[in-house]
Amino acid sequence: MLFNILDIEHALLKLRRMSVASLLSRCRFNTHGLVRTAKSKILLVLIICNYLSCIPTLKGQSNEKPNIIFILADDLGYGDTEPYGQKVLKTPNIARMAKEGMKFTDHYAGAPVCAPSRSTLMTGMHTGHTPIRGNRRDMFQGVEAMPHDVRTIAEMFKENSNYTTALFGRWHLGGVFSNSCPHQRGFDHSFGALSKFHKPPNTYYRPDLYKNGELYIVDENDKGAESVHVEDLITEKALQFIDKQSKGGTPFFLYMAYSLVHAPIEPIPGEVDYSDRDWPQEEKDFAHNVAGLDKYVGMFMEQLKKSGIDKNTLVIFTSDNGPHGEGHNPLFFDSNGPLKGIKRDLYEGGIRIPFIARWPGKIRPGTTNDHPSAFWDLMPTMAEIIDIEPPKQSDGISYLPALLGKKQQKHDYLYWEFKPGNPRQAIRKDDWKAIYFIQDGRFELYHLSDDIGEKRNLASEYPLVAEELFEMIQEAHDYNPRFPLTNTEKHIQVSAKNPNYLEYEDGTPYIPIGPNICWSRITTEADQALGQYDKYFKKLAENGGNYTRIWLSAPLWEVEQKKASGFDLGKTDYLLDSLVNLASKYSIKIKFCLENFRQLTDRPAPFEGSVPFDKPIYSKVYGGPLENMEQFFATKEGKELFLSRMHWFSNRYATNPTVFGWELWNEINSVKATKKVVLDWTREMLIEAKQAFPRQLVMQSLGSFDSKDKASIYKQYMALEDNEILQVHRYLDPGAELEVAKGAMDILAADATRELLSYDHDRPVIVSEVGAVEAHHAGPSKLYEKDTKGVLLHDLLFAPFFSGAAGPGQSWHWHHYIDRHNLWWHFGRFKEAIKGIDPITEDFTPLFLEDQNFRIYILKGKSTTLIWCRDIKSGWRQELLEGKEAKKIKDIHLDLSLLGLEKGTKIDFYLPWSDKWQKGGTVAAGSINLPDFKRSIVVKISN
Incomplete structure (x- = not known):
């Protein structure tokens, strides 16, 4: 009886998963110990062959598990090869591979650029989870290193297996001096380039390669010579590895990571010559690189056929992202095919890639599969092939069933994110594809089966789909x-x-814009309050x-409600975490104030919408440990x-970057304890707070600066070394001692x-607190009821920043005033007025001028001077008390000779009350003519 060798190997694969006892139990023996049936004879032979290795399988390899070769091109577009519609460039070998295997039409890279895409490939995690999410370069490691x-x-x-692993080519997940080179991350053999901080100009003829972590000098390319194309050498070494493994070695996983067709375009000869084409030279070079890759x-x-292991080897060919436009025009050969976008885009052209798999006897030749899959699926696919469990970290789903023509499990969604430029996220669910551009809040929605080129944004037509995908985007990251x-x-x-200003940890400026929204004034019910905060x-x-x-x-947020140090984990888990997540969703930083109580009694809130200023659970009267506030401090x-x-x-939030900082106490000088004890306590607790929150800011808060005695208090607290931000509260208050607190809003701020x-x-x-109150803080000012246009809000936002503060004034009475009149747009007007301004670099010097018509606030910087002019005749007294509508101001000539501006200096004007920019020409003889405006105007002078 004759048997096909593939049938025997298939049987062996099953037998290796069975115990010897189980196998023998399937054979029927007579009383003399002789095998009774031919079927049992065959089975017994297979048992002996399998467990004693009496006969080898193909060409000396003793293991029936397949070899796997994963060939990765670099920056090869969806439309760059013949199987995906390329009409000009010839790729006969890639076309033959597709003819003999399976072409995936909807396979995706992990990211639109190299390092994060390879990170998803190696870890089985999409870019919302994988550790490397950008092409970040490191002075010592070369590139960002894959963490252990x-x-x-x-x-x-x-x-988990006896496979031999090898990487030939580009790693890009840890450089020369990192501890995450290929030989340190699971590869038995590695040969290729390890990234440095500076990429060599002759990438394809570089002399410095690395073999198993050791420097390997390509002598022919030393001292600037360009004799050996590195891709030729790497391919030669990889083919030698295959030949050696075929002669009795263990099965192997070979990751063949080419740099072709990445820039710089240094052509390598292929099987097709384009030298005589009437094309730009860079396009000829690109065509030759595609031919070389083929x-x-x-x-x-x-080599697989020569080594006799062709039929037991799965070969996959793909690319790490979409086509590049670095040194040639990707439209010249229609490199992205029918897709929109190229490398660095989250449109399909940046992430949908060619993907061809060939496995004789397993994959049906000439087939096409539209299963949506991605790089992070490789890990679980390989795990299923070698019959192990993939690491739990993986976001992937094995596509082995699709390769074998079987029923395939589908993803709930595929997700990508990419930071450079306008940070963006993308998601595909079934045929729906969404892209969210975070910086400008743009949300795009496409239906790919009808619109593969992503030409028609359907977000407004399908709001429920858009909302669902937006929520998935937030959850995936x-x-x-x-x-x-x-x-x-x-x-x-x-x-x-510049310590007068704030910055993000990467050094870019941060100007905090926003109001106090300290608690819900209308509800203590969790879901209702969170809905309000979402709005x-x-x-x-x-x-x-x-x-x-x-x-x-x-009370809404308090986690210590029933007894001292009795913290409510459930409230933190749900309510506060939800609040922080909401802030993160909208890119809003939170400053948390830890305490606000002033006595240990049990008094109610002073007025509707306020909060209690007592903490009875700390008092012995109510079962707490303290007699009075003096003991507390x-x-x-x-x-x-x-x-x-x-x-x-x-423990909960110290590493969370959504949290801006920590304020020890609201208005600590108002508590019922001696001044020295409270000051000493603050000094001590600021040190403790910095240890508890090393990556976040710590500060103290004092009561409204409305009397003379507050000057000495503010000086004492602001001088504390660990007080990282100098905060001040001041309100328009008719009961204040200081006259400045009763006058114009811009002046008091x-x-x-x-x-x-x-x-x-x-x-x-x-x-950090500014607004208007009834006398002696008896409640929100009645002026708010009349201020439907936000005259007070406008002034309190602009005046502090234009006087040298690190940001605009941070308004109070969010519910009673801002939201009631829908005045949120004032924050946008301030943001627009300072658009493009870097206060750290400008190192502004604040100046102030006043005449009978205007108060003029000046920030004179190194390259820009900003001026905010406030009309004196249209303040809150005139508009809110006297009912006089602000008049349009015309024909104003502003003398700026004291600023020493050069003739011809460029000027722009911003009108906050109409949200318009106007070109203003240039400075003439130290003065400028202002356009017509109402209430205020911003002048931007480019020095």
């Missing part, structure tokens, strides 16, 4: 501190270059806001209460800013 807390696909093979694919096919996707994912710090945050974000302040001691027992609270929140700047502590100043 995730497994690579090579490590999966080594830890030639290499053919060489692998021939996990914060990565090395690759923050949005500004919300970067920590805030005092600028190292607030959305409106704020739509208008350029990026900041708010939350009182953790307000002066004794170890009292301090431990605050520290336990601080550490509770530290600007004066408070200048007061703190005069302390000369080289720290940012923030007017």
Whole structure:
């Protein structure tokens, strides 16, 4: 009886998964121990062959599991090869591979650029989870190194099978001096380039390669010579590896990572010559590189047949992202085919890639599959092929059933994110594809089966689909501190270059724009409150806001309600985490205030919409440990209460970049304890807070600066070394002692800013509470009822920043005033007025002028001078008390000779009340003519 060798191998594959006892139990023996049936004879022979290795399988390999070769091109577009519609460039070997195997039409790279795409390939995690999410270069490591807390696909093979693993070509997940080179991440053999901080100009003729982590000098390319094309050499070494493994070695996984057709375009001869074509030289060079890549694919096919392992080898050919436009025009050969976009885009052209698999006897020749799959599916696919469990980290789904023509499980969705430029996220669910451009809030929705070129944005036509995909996008992304996707994912710090301002951890400026929204004024019901905050945050974000302040001691958020240090984990898990996630969703930073109480009694809130200013659970009268507030601030027992609270929140949020900073106490000078004890306590707790929150800012808060005695208090607290931000509160208050707190809103806010700047502590100043109240803070001002246009809000936003503060004034009365009149647009007007301004680099000097018509606030910088002119005759007294509508101001000539501006200096004007920019010509003899405006105008002078 004759048997096909593939049938025997298939039987062996099954037999290896069965125990010897189980196999023998399937054979029937007579009483003399002789095998009774021919079928049992065959089975017994197979048992002996399998377990004693009496006869080898193909060409000396003793294991029936397949060899796997994964060929990865670099920057090869969806339309660059014949199987995907290329009409000009000839790729006969790739075409033959498709004819003998399966072509996937809907396979995706992990990202639109190299490193993150390879990271998804190696870890089985999409870019919302994988550790490397950008082409970040490191001075010492060359490129961002793959951390060791995730497994690579090579490590999966080594830890769970007898496969030999090899990488030939480009790694790009750890450079020369990293601890994450291929030989350190599961590859038995590696040969190719390891990235350095500076890429060599002669990439394809570089002399420095690495073999198993050791420097390998290509002598022929030393000292600038260009004799050996590196891709030729790497291919030669890979073919030698295959030949050696075929002669009795273990099965192998070969990751063949080419640099072709990545720039620079240094052509290599292929099987097709385009030298005589009437094309630009760069396009000829590109065509030759595609031909060279195709030639290499053919060489692998021939080597497999020559080595006798062709039928037991799965070969996959694909690319790491869409086509590049670096040194040639991707439209010249229609490199992206019918798709929109190229490399670095999350449109289909940037991430949908060619993907061909060939496995004789397993994959049906000439087939096409439209299963949506992606790089992170490789890990579980390989795991299923070698019959192991993939690491739990994987987001992938094995596409082995699709390869074998069987029923295939589908993804709930495929997800991508990419930071450079306008940070963006993309998701595909079935035939729906969405792209969210975070910076400008643009959401695009396409239906790919009808619109593969992504030409028709359907977001407005299918709002429910758009909403569903937007929610999926948010869920798919996990914060990565090395690759923050949005500004919300970067920590805030005092600028190292200019300590009067704030910056993100990457050094870009941060100007905190937003109001206090400390608690819900209308509900303590969790879901209702979160819905309200969703509305607030959305409106704020739509208008350029990026900041708010939350009182953790307000009843809505309070986690310590029933007894001292009895923290409610459930409230933190749901309510506070939900709040922080909402802020992150809208790129809003939160400053948390840890405490606000002033006594230990049990008094109700002073007026509707306010909060209690007492904490009875700390009082012995109500079962707590303390007699009075003096004990809280002066004794170890009292301090431990605050520290336990601080550490509770530290354990939860200390590393979360959505949290801007931590305020120890709201208006600490208002508590019922001696001034020295409270000051000493603050000094001590600021140090503790910085240890608890090392990556976030810490600060203290004082009561409204409305009387003379507050000057000395502010000076004492602002001088504390660990107080990282100088905060001041000031309200328009008819009961205030200081006259400045009863006058114009812009003057009272600007004066408070200048007061703190005069302390000369080289720290940012923030007017962290500002608004209008009834006399002696008896409630929100009645002026708000009349201020439907936001005259007060406009002034309190602009005046502090234009007086030298690190940001605009941070308004109070969010529910009673801002939201009631829908005044959120004022934040957008401020954001527009300072568009493109970098206060850190400008190092502004604040100046102030006043005449009978205007108050003129000036920020004179190194390359830009900003001026905010406020009409004196249209303040809150005139408009809100006297009912006089602001008049349009015309024919104003502004003398700026004191600024020393050169003749011809460029000027632009912004009109906040009409949201318009106007070109203003140039400075003439130190003066300018202002356009017509109402209430205020911003002048931007480019020095």
